[in-house]
Amino acid sequence: MKIIEAAIIGTPIWVWIILLYNIKRGLDMKKDGIVKVGTTFVFPFIFIIWGLETVVTKFSNPLDAIIAYIIALIIGSYIGIVLYSAKQRFYIDEHRLIRKGSSLPLVIILMNFSVKYALNVHMNKLQIVCILVSSIRS
Structure with a gap:
């Protein structure tokens, strides 16, 4: 529970703004x-x-x-195409061209945001661990 609390408290305000904007877009859809x-x-x-920038700048082996x-x-594109072709x-x-209203875009938007958020929290946690380990070794 403390991990969730720390992640929420440590999240920059601009991330919450993006989340609110994405929720609004999904509700509009x-x-x-x-x-x-x-x-x-x-x-x-x-x-x-944005994802590629993260991959190139935050990983020790960017090619992998x-x-x-x-x-x-x-894989994500394939799943999206399958879901949209079945539901949208x-x-x-x-x-x-009119898109019929659907909850599917909101679900996909929130899933994408959640995965990106979780990966960033995890990467920041790993970065903190690496800093602590290197400071202990020094």
Whole structure:
């Protein structure tokens, strides 16, 4: 329980803002909405770049980490495609592409956020352990 409390207290405010924004986006997607094809891939692209930046700068062996990241990205994309093709529906209204409202985007957004959050907490915990071990050795 103390680990959860420490993670929550130690989380920067900007992470909570991103979480609230993502929840708002997911709740908005529970209603039918116009699909803007040009902006559909903006947030996934941002999170992929952010993930790659983390992999390259925070891991001691970035090549192995990038390979693992790409494998996880492929698996996650496949799962997303399967889920969306089974649950998400679209229709045309007045020459516009409309996404039928669904809870699925909220679930996927929260799952992605949770995994990224948990990995960052774990990596920070490992970094603290490494600092403590190296200070003991000195």
